[in-house]
Amino acid sequence: xxxxxxxxxxxxxxxxxxxxxxxxxxxxxxxxxxxxxxxxxxxxxxxxxxxxxxxxxxxx
Numbered sequence: 001x002x003x004x005x006x007x008x009x010x011x012x013x014x015x016x017x018x019x020x021x022x023x024x025x026x027x028x029x030x031x032x033x034x035x036x037x038x039x040x041x042x043x044x045x046x047x048x049x050x051x052x053x054x055x056x057x058x059x060x
Contacts, residue, residue: 009040016041020048 012031019028019041026045031038 008037012037012040013044016044016046017048018044020045021052023049023052 016029026042029038029041029045031041
């Protein structure tokens with residue numbers, strides 16, 4: 001993926017957030033290693049899981 005396709009990165013981030021909220025396994029990421037979209041997806045996934053965990057414990 002060429003650098004500069006911001007829309008692709010935003011879509012990957014949102015997809016990661018959706019996967020994290022759904023508690024999908026992180027291995028569900030559809031992007032290959034080395035792809036910037038994979039990094040965006042994983043960031044979104046981690047953020048959603050952290051927010052879910054904080055809500056479950058009543059903190060955050």
